[in-house]
Amino acid sequence: MIREIAYNDVKASLKTGDLILFHGVQTTSKLIELIEWSYWSHVGMVVLPKDIGMTVEEPFFWESTASGDGLTDYLTGKPKENGPMLVSLHDRIQVDVNQHYDTHFLVKYLNRSLKQPELEQLKAFIYKVHDRGFPTAENALKYYIEGRSFNKPAPNTEVFCSELTAETFMAMGFISTEYVPNGYCPDDFNKGDNMPSLQPFHFIDGARLNK
Numbered sequence: 001m002i003r004e005i006a007y008n009d010v011k012a013s014l015k016t017g018d019l020i021l022f023h024g025v026q027t028t029s030k031l032i033e034l035i036e037w038s039y040w041s042h043v044g045m046v047v048l049p050k051d052i053g054m055t056v057e058e059p060f061f062w063e064s065t066a067s068g069d070g071l072t073d074y075l076t077g078k079p080k081e082n083g084p085m086l087v088s089l090h091d092r093i094q095v096d097v098n099q100h101y102d103t104h105f106l107v108k109y110l111n112r113s114l115k116q117p118e119l120e121q122l123k124a125f126i127y128k129v130h131d132r133g134f135p136t137a138e139n140a141l142k143y144y145i146e147g148r149s150f151n152k153p154a155p156n157t158e159v160f161c162s163e164l165t166a167e168t169f170m171a172m173g174f175i176s177t178e179y180v181p182n183g184y185c186p187d188d189f190n191k192g193d194n195m196p197s198l199q200p201f202h203f204i205d206g207a208r209l210n211k
Contacts, residue, residue: 107206
């Protein structure tokens with residue numbers, strides 16, 4: 001038996017820079033998990049509102065997704081159709097569970113808190129790329145294969161989930177830009193054993209969540 005708990009049990013432990021991995025049950029998610037031979041098909045970053053100058057209470061989730069599912073994007077105050085968005089982490093998990101998009105989640109704690117210059121770089125990056133869209137499933141696969149196999153960059157008008165996470169860490173100076181962000185998959189952030197790191201950092205497994 002895998003012991004799983006609720007998001008509300010760990011909410012107070014989360015900090016900016018931590019990651020949440022999602023296990024999906026939709027066709028596209030299953031394909032991603034099959035291609036990377038992993039249990040995880042989606043990844044995004046926890047962002048505490050106070051760290052980017054906002055006063056909302058609930059932790060944010062910085063993600064790029066094919067559908068905003070009607071969630072409020074807190075950068076604009078209204079839902080965004082797709083692409084990079086900053087939404088309530090609680091609401092994202094609840095919508096995914098209720099709609100049976102994703103069923104299990106894994107907390108990955110960054111081993112240290114972000115420094116003020118890194119938080120400033122994060123905030124600038126969020127605003128810089130927020131207007132990008134999300135590629136079609138076919139293009140996301142194409143961009144990932146080209147990035148993984150040939151280090152070929154994807155168009156900068158679209159970004160998929162693990163690409164956004166990688167590029168976010170690049171913007172903060174954690175990961176080398178020698179390798180394109182579209183060459184990363186969600187499981188890279190689970191295993192953490194193939195990161196061209198520019199400084200010492202790693203992720204620590206937290207709890208598995210199911211609601």
